[in-house]
Every structure is written in structure tokens, then in C-alpha cells.
Amino acid sequence: MYFALMITKYKPSDYEVLRRRCFELKQVGWKQKDIAFALGLTAGWVSQTLKKHREKGLDGLLARKPTGSPPKLSPEQLSQLATELNLGAVNHGFPNHIWTRARVNEVIVKKFGVSYDLTQVGRLLKKLGWSLQKPVKKARQQNEAKVKQWREETILELKKSHK
Known part of the structure; x- marks a missing residue:
């Protein structure tokens, strides 16, 4: 007697519920492969969950925040x-x-x-609130006065002749 949920994607918060359900199903006599199939998990995951329970009891089934390396700077x-x-x-x-x-x-x-x-x-x-700043690339030999004149006169002429 078993039913199949066949849900394959779980949120991290769901795993504690799944671990408890694995344990409950094992307690009523289910085989690991049947538990895995019913919950849409791998047999290895079920096996590890039951091992955690054997080693740590119900505390082994609790959800924990994944640990990372401690920060190098306080x-x-x-x-x-x-x-x-x-x-x-x-x-x-x-x-x-x-x-x-x-x-x-x-x-x-x-x-x-x-x-x-x-x-x-x-x-x-x-x-720290710093952001990437890329410097504006500009030719060193650029003459600001000539650029301004070009923008004011030549661009206007080009726009007029385009029409």
C-alpha cells in the first residue's frame, strides 16, 4: 500500500517536512525504495535521511541553514x-x-x-556601497573647441541636408 506524489522540485524549506515523512513511512514498514518513489526522491537521499535520524535522533531531521566558510574580515x-x-x-x-x-x-x-x-x-x-566606475575614454589629442564647433555647426548641416 503506497501512493505516489511524484513531485520532483522542492524548495529548501520543504526538506525538513520530507525528512520527517521519510522517517514516518519507515516507521510503518515502508522500504526505502518505495519511500523514495512515493516522495519523488532518490534512494540515496532517503538512506542519508534515515542515517541522520539514527545518529542524531529527531534533531537530525531539522532544517539547518547551510554553513559556509566564516568571513575573513569582521x-x-x-x-x-x-x-x-x-x-x-x-x-x-x-x-x-x-x-x-x-x-x-x-x-x-x-x-x-x-x-x-x-x-x-x-x-x-x-x-561597502562602492560601485564599478568605468572611465570615459577620450582621445588625448582631442581639441575641445573644435569638437564643440563640429557639434554646433557640422551636425546641424548634416541634419538639414538629410531632410
Whole structure:
């Protein structure tokens, strides 16, 4: 006697309910493969769930927030980093005022003794409220007066002749 739900996509919050249901069905004599089929899970997932229950009891079935590695910088250190960055790149020995992720990482290494992957540096900067700024590319030899004249006279002439 079994019924098939055959739901294959679950939200993370559903997994505690599924683990409890696996345990309940096992208690009434269901086989692991039948539990897996009925709930739309793999037999391995059911097996791991029942193992967690054997090892930890009902606590093993509870939903937990997935753990990640702890942050390398504390909130206080992040605040210090923001203060350091606001002093400017030149103040930290760089030849110009441009902050790059590599430069920010150098400051982090010097001040706090830890290093980040450059993608993580970008995430830290975003967390601090900084955003990517791309400089406007302009030819060095460009003459502003001639550009202004071209915009005011030549573009108007081109537009008139187009009509």
C-alpha cells in the first residue's frame, strides 16, 4: 500500500517536512525504495535521511541553514577598510587615484593579513556601497573647441541636408 506524489522540485524549506515523512513511512514498514518513489526522491537521499535520524535522533531531521566558510574580515574590519579606501589610492602608494580590485586586495593584505580572490573583493566593495566606475575614454589629442564647433555647426548641416 503506497501512493505516489511524484513531485520532483522542492524548495529548501520543504526538506525538513520530507525528512520527517521519510522517517514516518519507515516507521510503518515502508522500504526505502518505495519511500523514495512515493516522495519523488532518490534512494540515496532517503538512506542519508534515515542515517541522520539514527545518529542524531529527531534533531537530525531539522532544517539547518547551510554553513559556509566564516568571513575573513569582521564587520569592524570592513568598516576600517572603507575608511582606508576613502583616503584614496595615492595615499596607499599607488601612482594614481584609481581603485582596482587588485589594489584593494593589496590594501586588505597589508592591513589585515588576509587575501581574497578578486571576485570576492568585488563583492566586498559592493557590500561597502562602492560601485564599478568605468572611465570615459577620450582621445588625448582631442581639441575641445573644435569638437564643440563640429557639434554646433557640422551636425546641424548634416541634419538639414538629410531632410
